[in-house]
Each structure stands twice: as structure tokens, then as C-alpha cells.
Amino acid sequence: MAKTIALINMKGGVGKSTLAVNLAWHFVAYTPWLKRVLLVDLDPQFNASQYLLGVDKYTSKVVNPNTPTVWNILEQLTRTPTGGTPKPITPSDAIIPVRTIHGTGGKKGQLDLLASRLELAWSLKQPAQKEGLLAKFLAKVQNDYDLVIIDCAPTESVLTTATYLAANYIVVPVKPEYLSTIGLPLLVRSMNEFHQQYEDHHVELLGVVFNHASDYRPEEMKSKREVKSEAARLGWYVFNAEVTYSRSYPKGAREGSPIFWTSKAQHSRKSNFLSFAQELAGRLQL
């Protein structure tokens, strides 16, 4: 049965999508994991889809065949004057196989994508009764995957609620800079309010990870100390491993490659990410 984690921060630009895509790749391609991973792009900016597919595959696999995206899942019950009876979207309609990695002994990793599109922003304007539809959709594929990773849009909306309802765990990427760190209490408040409203569903804050960190910058160090201090006070886990900034991440996004397949990526940067993936896998008991 799949474990579902969501990457959220109420502050944008903290590198959620890059982190989500690289995490997915790590668990799919690295021995001994070779896991079956579904990446859910729940952001109208659809950066994770852009990263994972690139423009050509996005055109051929999403746009031209009119493949349903998360937007269609959230809108599947919306009636229109000419649309007839709404038809539920099945996983085989919407999930796009991205890559299979064959390991030894017949073991294989599988990376799939539930893509997003710009029109997802429309769902934010008419959010009523859509929040549970993603969880309902993902429940159908629970036995097909080891891990589902949701890349959630920043800012409180129906997408956030849909994420909480679908996820078991929340991972919060925090860029170690002042405004980014404030996204953390905003998220915790959002989770608290969710738990007040949905008492029968529990989603756990699995941890905070410093993303786009540098080796040492005074302002960053201060932000990290503040986050660690707050985390200690409020009982949040902070991952020991930090994901350090590398130019290979934007390069990888352009090439559709994870950092470990990006040419000229520094060994230390790659191993930093791997350390984080290992620590996360340990906490998830993956």
C-alpha cells in the first residue's frame, strides 16, 4: 500500500517541484529502492510536469491526446450545459508512465506522473466540493505504488485541503531565508485548521528540510537557527540532511534529468540529495 507524502510550503519559490521530481527519481532509480512512485503535480504552474516531461513529451502525452490531468480530476463532477452526464476519470486515463528502471532479480522501479495544467487555477475560483476528489482518485491506485509524492501549490486553497485529505505525511521544504521560513508557521496553522475541520483524517508533519541551502552564509545560518529553535519548541522534526543549491538543478529541469544524471553535477551536491532521500526513506520506513 502506497505511502503518500506531500511537499508544501505556504511560501512559493522554495524549490518544491525540483525537490519532488528529484525525490521521485531517487526512489525509482536508486538500488536498493527501485520503487514504484507516482508523482502528482498539484500546482497550476505545473512545474513538476514541465520538469519531468519536457515540452515535447508534454505536448505528445498530455496536450495532443487530451489526457486528463489533476484539473480534470477535480472538475470531473462539474456539470456543464453541453457536457452531458459527468464521467469519473480512471487511473488508466490520467496516469502517464514516465520511466521504468530495471534492476537485478527482476526488480524494477517505475516513475509515473499525474500531470497538471494551467487550467487548474480555474478550480480555485469554484472550489466547492472538490477537495475530496484527489484522495478518492488516489485510493484507487494505493496498491499500484510504494510511494505517492504530491507537489502542492503554495497558498491556502482547495488544493491544500485536497492534499491534506490525500496525504499521510507533509514534508516542508524551507529555503533558509527569512520570508521563506515564515511559510512554516503558516503551514502549521493551515494544518491545525484542517484538523479542526476534518477530525477523522490525520496528516502528520514528517519534517522540515532546508532546500537550496549553501555551505555557509550568515543570513542563512541565522534562518536555520531560527527554524531549528522553533522546531525544537514546537516539536517539529528538522531533517539532518540539507539539500544544497546546485546549478545542476535548473540544468536538470531543462534536460528532464534528475541531478544524479545531470552532466557535471558536483559529487557533493548529489550526495547531499541522496542523504536527504535516505533520511526521508528511513522516516517513512520505505
Add this chain to the structure above:
Amino acid sequence: MSRSEELLIELARLVRKYGPEEFRTLARALRDRDLVDSFAAILEAVATAGRTPGRPANVAGPRAGRHRSDETDRVLESVKRDDPGKYALLGDARQFLMDKRALPRSSDVLSFAERFNLPITPTNRREQAVASILRALARKTAQELRLILDQVPSAGDEPAGLRGWSDIILDRDKPRR
């Protein structure tokens, strides 16, 4: 505090540094009129050399403590050539310290140096203490340096930022967790 009082305090510090006997000897020597004249001329020359246009004569210019600063610059330049990564760490640390965003008093610098066994010259002047600790830090490996710098406490307001916002956002009076 007036400038005269500041000067008196500086003199008191010098008495402590050199001992009262040195001052008595100097006082006796200053009774010689010719010596006083030449001494005044030397002091004026030194003061003028440190002055820049538009700056009052009694304000220390950028050349104050220049020889130590030069020495620190030389050390840092050498690090820059040999280990650019370590130089980046030191450069950031230097800026942070110079802006007084960390270790705001000379005593803070000395205590921090003592805590990490960094050999620095005891001084009451923070600028000199900072230069001295930077030279000591430059002798560490990049890895050691990172570990030490990670422990530098920031000046004063550290808990106020995120903690303050957390308290507001999470409505601390009514905990919801």
C-alpha cells in the same frame, strides 16, 4: 560623554596597560620643552596622515589599526589563492562580524575565541579582536571553519524574527496542536 572624558578613559586604559611607573617617567620627560614640541609635531603628522577630506580630525579614519587590517587582508588573500571555498566562508564571516550582526562587543569576540581555542590577541578594541579572530579562523580547515561558524551566535534579536511571527500566526494564546 565629552571627548575629554573619552580621552581620560583611554589614558586610564593605557595606564593599566603600561603600568603607572611608565606614565610617571613619561610625565617627567614631558617637562622638557623641546621634547614636547617635537612630540606634538609627530602627533600632528600621525593625525593628519589618517585624515581624509571632509572628515573631522578627531574621528578615526579608515587607516586606524591599518597595519592589523593589512595583515588580515594578506592572510585572506593568501586563503583566496589557496582555497576559494574557505575564502568565501571567511569573507562572509568577516562581513557579518564587521556589520556587528554577530559578536557585537569585543568581549563577545574574545569569549567566542576562547570557547573554540582560537589564539587571538587580547584587546578592548573590537575591530582588532575581529581581525585577530579572522586570522585565527584562517588557519582552520574549511570543514573545521564551517563547524565553528555554525556556532556563531547572532546579535541580540535572533529569537524575535521567526518566533515572533510564529506566535502571531499560530495564535499562541490558543494553542491548536
